[in-house]
Amino acid sequence: MVDYYDGSIEKNHREAIEQATTDRTFANWIDGEAVTASTDETFETIDPAVSVPITAVPRSGASDVDRAVSAARGAMDGEWGETTAAERSRMIREWVQTLRDHADELALLESLDVGKPLAHAAGEIEKALEFLEYYASVGRAQEGTQVPVSENSHVYTRREPYGVVGAVVPWNFPLVLASWKLGPALAAGNAVVLKPAEDSPLTATRVAQLSKDIFPDGVLNVVHGYGEESGAPLTAHEDVDKLSFTGEDVTGEAVMESAASNITPVTLELGGKSPFVVFPDADLEQAVETVAGGIFYNTGQSCDAPSRVLVHEDVHEEFVDRLVEAAESYEIGDPLVEGTTLGPLASQAQYDKVTGYVETGRDEGATLVAGGDQPGGDLEDGWFVEPTVFDDVDNDMRIAREEIFGPVETINTFSTYEEAIEIANDTEFGLAAGIATTDTDLAHRAAADLEAGSVWVNTYGSTVTGGPFGGYKRSGIGRECGQDALEYYTQTKTVNVELGDPSL
Structure with a gap:
């Protein structure tokens, strides 16, 4: 990747921050538009290389989560809920191409937000897009099964999306780990409310903005804020049908406890000491x-x-x-x-x-x-x-x-x-x-x-892409990255049709 910066580290970063944030608003993204927090409060995301603010993002709360979940439910009840796997695949591919056109911008945001060397950030952006493309392909390959019972019964299964997925991602690989959730969730036909870590909110915001006019409004929503103020309301929300969380194991415990009150299924990718x-x-x-x-x-x-x-x-x-x-x-x-x-x-x-x-x-x-x-x-x-x-x-x-x-x-x-x-x-x-x-x-x-x-x-x-990833013991529940991740974002319905004798 081209290196544009050759001054002192503080000068480099102040110039880069200006380049990355000029004419950009990093608000919540709900129902296809930028939205401030209901309280109008914000907090700053900090450049870790020089300890200076990059920009301000909304400090959201439960009412903002309610609004995002409602938007996602509206998408499921509307146009998105009627899409076919082929149509979703086409939309995801169009989105990926748009993101690839903005890859340098996304890499700079990722580097500034979490301190990654710019070349590493660029490689991770491409990796994230590869995961999204992968699920655009394998999402079309989802199939039900026919169960042989008797000549008088036709029994088959359908794979159906859960509906509204709440996804919470950490700060260490912001876009890569978001893609591990967004890819299978969207390819399977769900709508998503994504909660990025407060230390790394920028690329999540930008990729959601770049989905405008590709996905129907409400399909992809982003709510910023601190864990206890916006993450907890999302994991406890009674209208969220599926939760996927990546983070430390102690927080994973809290997510499981929160989900238990609504019997919400969870996927957890937690810590390690490998x-x-x-x-x-x-x-x-x-x-x-x-x-x-x-x-x-x-x-x-x-x-x-x-x-x-x-x-x-x-x-x-x-x-x-x-x-x-x-x-x-x-x-x-x-x-x-x-x-x-x-x-x-x-x-x-x-x-x-x-x-x-x-x-x-x-x-x-x-x-x-x-x-x-x-x-x-x-x-x-x-x-x-x-x-x-x-x-x-x-x-x-x-x-x-x-x-x-x-x-x-x-x-x-x-x-x-x-x-x-x-x-x-x-x-x-x-x-x-x-x-x-x-x-x-x-x-x-x-x-x-x-x-x-x-x-x-x-x-x-x-x-x-294609290799399942997840942990034993306190390292989590479920798998990501592979084709079987789609199973964690769908549920199986069995249909049993009793066949009568032909009347002709």
């Missing part, structure tokens, strides 16, 4: 590159990041040396400048959390072998943390058990296969896991024994 097991026969150069890319990409703010590395004792010393070298090779800097490979954390709260865990690791007796500090100079006003590696970590330490969500890697050692699997599975999470080995038998055996929804062998984090 192990990466390095067996003694592994290609260490490849393993280190894989681990570093997994934990330091997006400044470690990934639910499936391989944040626990388990290394066989025979290769431990060499692996640590190589990983420290890899960590120190990352270019920390202005996300808008070409060559930056590590941007800031997304918010002050996340910065405080991550730096707190770094101190906890020191206090627990782990050995800090790389990073752990904040860069100075032009970066001191942003929420930057160096790539950090702790060695000599025990699995009962907090840094090995709790989700840090930052560029912090922990290293533990093992001596036997059984010990490796036991340590890997000794966690309340089960979102993902990784394996480094050249032994095919070992790879398949470990993949079967690891308690995780995704297992990557000699690679990591390559979530692809």
